Amino acid sequence: MPEGTPQRGPLKRIGLAEVYNPSMRPTLRPGDHLVVTYGAAVRAGDIVVLRHPFQHDLLIVKRAVERRPGGWWVRGDNPLVLNDSREFGAVPDDLVIARAWLRLRPPRGAGHSPVAAARWVFSAVRPVTGPLRPRSPAVRADAPAVSD
Template sequence: MRLGLAEVYNPSMLPTLRPGDQLVLSYGARVRPGHVVVLRHPFQHDLLIVKRVVERRAGGWWVVGDNPEVTNDSREFGVVPDGLVVARAMVRLRAPQGAAQVLSWLPSAVRPLTARSRRLRAR
C-alpha cells in the first residue's frame, strides 16, 4: 500500500474537512460508500478534488461533497469512472488555528476518515 499527503483547498467537504487540512492518502485502497476519496475531476483531469463516495452506479461512483452549498460533485458531472479515483483518504490532520486553541485542537487534530464518519444517501 502506497501512502501520500494532500491538502484541502476549498470548502466543498465542510464540516468534515476544512481548507488547510492535510489528508493521509492510501493509493490503491478499496473504495466503499462513505469513504472520502481524492479523484480527478471528470471534465478537467489535471484537477484533483476531494469527495465522499455515496454509492456504486452503472459506470462508476456517485460522489458528493459534505457541504450541500457546493455542487461541484456528481450532481453536476454525474458518475465518476473507477479510473478517475486516485486514492482513499485515511486520516485527516488539522493544524491548530492559533496558540490559544492548541488544547482544544489536540483531541480533533488527527481523525480517521471512515465510512462511519458521515453517512450520506444519493439525492
C-alpha cells in the same frame, strides 16, 4: 504500484492531500490535510481523492456515496457546493486515485494558551472513513435512482 509479497498482496502507497475548498464542510475545512492510500479499495461512505472528470489535471476530494453504472457517485458533504456527481455524473474507477483515512487539521495562529494547544492536540487528528450521515430529503433528491 509497488510489488508486495504473495502473502500480503501489493503494497499501498501512502501520501498527503490538502483540502482547498469548502465542498466537504463540515467534515473537512480548507487547509486540512488528508493521509491517503493510493490504489486502496473504496467503499460507500469513504472520502476519496479523484481526478475531476472534465479537468484531469485537477484533483478533488469527495465522499463516495454509491456504485452506479459507470463508476462511483460522489458528493461533497456541503450541500451548497455542486462540484460533484450532481454536476458531472458517476466517476469512472480509473479517476478515483486514493482513499483518505486520516484528517490532520493544522493549528490556527501562534501563541495559543496551553489549554488551547491541548484542545488542538485532541481534535487535530481524526479518522475520516465511516458510514454516511443521513441527509435531509431535500438534499437527497439530486438524481433519479438507478436500477440494476
